[in-house]
Amino acid sequence: MSWALIPLTEEQRAIQRAARDFARDELAPGVGERDREGRFDATLVPRLAALGFLGMLLPGEYDGLGLDTATYLVALEEIAAVDASAAVLMSVHNSLPTQMILKYGSAEQRARFLPAMARGEILGAFALSEPEAGSDAAALTTRAVRDGDDWILTGTKAWVTNGGEAGAILTLARTDAPNDYKGARGIGTFIITPDLPGFRVGRKEDKLGLRSSPTVQLHFDEMRVPRANLVGDQSHGFIYAMQSLEHARLGIAAQAIGIARAALEVAADYAAERRQFGKPIKEFQAIQFKLADMATRVTASRALLYAAAAAKDRGEPITQFASMSKLMASETAMFVTTEAIQILGGYGYVTDYPVERYFRDAKVTQIYEGTSEIQRIVIARELYAR
Numbered sequence: 093m094s095w096a097l098i099p100l101t102e103e104q105r106a107i108q109r110a111a112r113d114f115a116r117d118e119l120a121p122g123v124g125e126r127d128r129e130g131r132f133d134a135t136l137v138p139r140l141a142a143l144g145f146l147g148m149l150l151p152g153e154y155d156g157l158g159l160d161t162a163t164y165l166v167a168l169e170e171i172a173a174v175d176a177s178a179a180v181l182m183s184v185h186n187s188l189p190t191q192m193i194l195k196y197g198s199a200e201q202r203a204r205f206l207p208a209m210a211r212g213e214i215l216g217a218f219a220l221s222e223p224e225a226g227s228d229a230a231a232l233t234t235r236a237v238r239d240g241d242d243w244i245l246t247g248t249k250a251w252v253t254n255g256g257e258a259g260a261i262l263t264l265a266r267t268d269a270p271n272d273y274k275g276a277r278g279i280g281t282f283i284i285t286p287d288l289p290g291f292r293v294g295r296k297e298d299k300l301g302l303r304s305s306p307t308v309q310l311h312f313d314e315m316r317v318p319r320a321n322l323v324g325d326q327s328h329g330f331i332y333a334m335q336s337l338e339h340a341r342l343g344i345a346a347q348a349i350g351i352a353r354a355a356l357e358v359a360a361d362y363a364a365e366r367r368q369f370g371k372p373i374k375e376f377q378a379i380q381f382k383l384a385d386m387a388t389r390v391t392a393s394r395a396l397l398y399a400a401a402a403a404k405d406r407g408e409p410i411t412q413f414a415s416m417s418k419l420m421a422s423e424t425a426m427f428v429t430t431e432a433i434q435i436l437g438g439y440g441y442v443t444d445y446p447v448e449r450y451f452r453d454a455k456v457t458q459i460y461e462g463t464s465e466i467q468r469i470v471i472a473r474e475l476y477a478r
Contacts, residue, residue, distance in 0.1 A: 104163050110143055111170035119175040126304040127177070127449055132257065133304065136178055141212025145171075146185055150194060154206035161339075161401040165346040169394075172350025176453040177305035179350060183343035184253045185209070188336050189216025189262045192281065196324040196332045201283065205260050217258035218340075219249035219284070219310055220333060227466050229264075230276040230330055234312065236265040241319045243267075243282065245312040248294070251460070255308040256293040259285060263310075264333060267326045274327065281329030283321040290315030301452030338414040340461050342404070345397045345421035348457040349390060352425040355432035355450040356386045362436050362445070373435075382431045389424040396420055412474035418457075419467035425454035 100108065118139060126133060140146050148164040150156025164186060172179035190209050193201055208214040225232040234247025245265050255261065261284040268278025284291065294309030324332060360383055363374035373379050400413035429451040433440035440447045458464045 100166065104166050107159075107163055108166045108170060111145070111167040114139075114143060115171050115174035115178075119171070119178055123175045123304075124443065124446065124449065126175075128303070128443070130298065130303040132177075132306045134257065136181065137215055137257075138212045140178075140182060141210070144210075145182055146212050146215075147190070147206075147210025149186055150190060150206055150210050154194075154202065155210040156206070160405045161342065162398055162405065165342060165397060165401055168343060168346040169350040169353070172347040173354040174350075175304075176347060176351050176450075177302045179347045180253060180302055180305050181215075183340070183347055184218060185216040187340040187343050188218035188333070189258075189260055191339055192218075192262050192323060192332055192336050193260075193283070195336070196281070196328075197283075198320075198323075200320065201323065205283065209260065214259035215254055215257050217252055217254040217261040218333075219252045219255065219261050219263040221251045222248060223250050223309075227463055229333075230279070232264060232266065232279065234263070234265040235270075236267050236280055236282065236317070236326075238267075239316075243280075243317045243319065243322065245282065245284075245290070245315045245317055247312050249310040249312075251297070252308055252310050253305060253460075255310050256296065256306050261285075261310070262323070262333075263312075264329050265312075267329075276330040277327050279330040280326040281323040281332055282317050283323060284310075284312075284315075284317065285321075288315050288317060299456075301449070301454070301456055303452075337461060338410055339404070341414040341418035341467075342397065342400060342410075344457055344461045345393070345400075345417040348418075348421035348425035348454065349393050349397065351450050351454050351457070352386075352390050352393070352421075352428040355425075355429045355447050355454075356383070356390055358445060358447055358450075359383065359386065359432040359435040362439070379435060382435060386428045386431055389420075389427060393417075393421040393424045412471055415462070415467040415470040415474075418461065419464055419471070422454075422457035422464060425457050429454045 144157045147156035148159045151158045193205055209216055220229050222232050236243045236245050263282050263284045264279050267280040268274040290313040292311040294311050297307045363379050364372055366373045397417045400410055400417045403413055404410045432447040439445050
């Protein structure tokens with residue numbers, strides 16, 4: 093796909109090439125097998141870190157690359173176009189855990205966690221959702237009770253990407269008293285490490301897509317957490333998370349675009365090779381129209397994403413922009429992968445071609461980090477907030 097609409101600097105082109113080469117040489121071999129087996133490759137973490145891809149947005153003082161948002165998204169799309177499971181690991185780690193510590197953590201927390209996270213020694217995760225708290229995330233019931241210099245956490249978190257592999261899990265829990273419910277203003281954020289007494293990894297989910305990315309439940313059984321692990325104000329954790337989700341949504345948009353681009357490329361190549369009625373099917377108008385719509389949506393999604401990234405790097409508010417990018421890119425990924433299967437026909441429905449995997453991987457981009465319905469609510473609210 094052409095990047096003509098988005099002029100890249102020489103540094104960005106170099107990082108794009110590095111990500112593309114890594115994806116081709118180290119991710120593509122075995123990607124289908126890992127997907128079928130639902131197998132996480134733990135060596136992926138140090139290999140991504142060796143390229144600097146786990147600290148792209150962290151300043152140099154924390155061993156990061158200190159890059160802008162657009163450069164990070166360029167690399168993320170290249171990874172997603174080959175292995176969406178690897179891309180979500182990279183996206184989650186670079187967004188909510190590292191960015192929340194960087195922006196809201198204490199100097200001690202930043203020094204303790206961020207360099208190790210940039211070097212891949214600690215993988216990051218984010219635990220907000222619960223079995224009964226999804227889109228209504230502020231309805232979470234995991235509770236944190238102060239006990240001297242510690243907090244005691246009790247509850248269950250669901251759908252935690254990297255949860256069983258992570259060394260730093262940014263976790264939200266209620267800090268208000270049961271008889272003094274404060275809603276979103278009664279929630280704190282804690283840095284959970286797996287060595288804490290009472291921490292337990294629960295069920296690993298058997299998923300439709302992103303099968304080589306581990307998604308688990310986490311159980312906190314009166315888990316004792318040092319006060320030093322509380323991030324910022326004990327009542328502002330939900331606010332921190334919502335502000336950080338804007339960045340996470342840009343990452344999911346890049347992931348969705350990478351998936352859609354890969355599906356488009358397979359469909360276009362197949363249409364040039366597949367012959368029916370004596371000619372390649374790319375010469376039939378019905379196929380041309382599908383490919384044209386697919387290419388247009390991918391290009392438009394990318395243009396919107398990079399406009400949002402530029403606004404973020406200028407320091408402008410991007411609440412609406414981020415939701416638009418995530419909504420459009422995820423809807424595009426589902427549309428493009430569906431059409432790719434249609435173009436390939438029976439071959440699109442079997443595992444001989446990767447489009448069925450792209451289709452399965454695309455679906456969750458409409459769900460996590462806020463469903464498409466939630467994105468539409470955010471976009472509409474912002475229209476009137478102005």
